[in-house]
Amino acid sequence: EDQVTQSPEALRLQEGESSSLNCSYTVSGLRGLFWYRQDPGKGPEFLFTLYSAGEEKEKERLKATLTKKESFLHITAPKPEDSATYLCAVRPRMWTSYDKVIFGPGTSLSVIP
């Protein structure tokens, strides 16, 4: 069964304290892996797409990496404005009649000043 899990469920960091969020997936082939940021009361906002193992993408203090079974979202020297829930989503390679995307439950990140 296709599945996406994320860890930790919640993470509390001091401002400037770097860390990583994990996304593990079990799918029958990967067409793409997506990272989203979700602020309270808002919809998910697209951050990155990764396609193949070894790929990396960066945006400001965030860097996303991909292996064959998991992805990491590295946060370097975070600031309070990085506080949000980060969602991972996987698009399986299997053919479907629609855009099947499986979402993980998210990691809630709090950055304390």
Place this chain on the structure above:
Amino acid sequence: NAGVTQTPKFRVLKTGQSMTLLCAQDMNHEYMYWYRQDPGMGLRLIHYSVGEGTTAKGEVPDGYNVSRLKKQNFLLGLESAAPSQTSVYFCASSYSFWGKGFNQPQHFGDGTRLSIL
């Protein structure tokens, strides 16, 4: 450019009442989706549409109906609301695979928070 707009933002219903959630996108996307988001769970697909006039069931379709009469609009209906339908509902849209390939992300609205008493 508003992106994906959902109305209303909040709603409280009594069990058995009906309502319609509205979604509009201005990005000329072919695909549109309705998800629900519950605590501790990932977004779950309720219904989707791959084009104007077409709809289909997702993972959790029971108790919901949808319509897509115009390309830019996707409506989600609750015919007889139940407490189990208390959730946050998100609409999303994306380009079709045939037009832009398989690397396009889905774009989301800001959700409708629905409580069923």
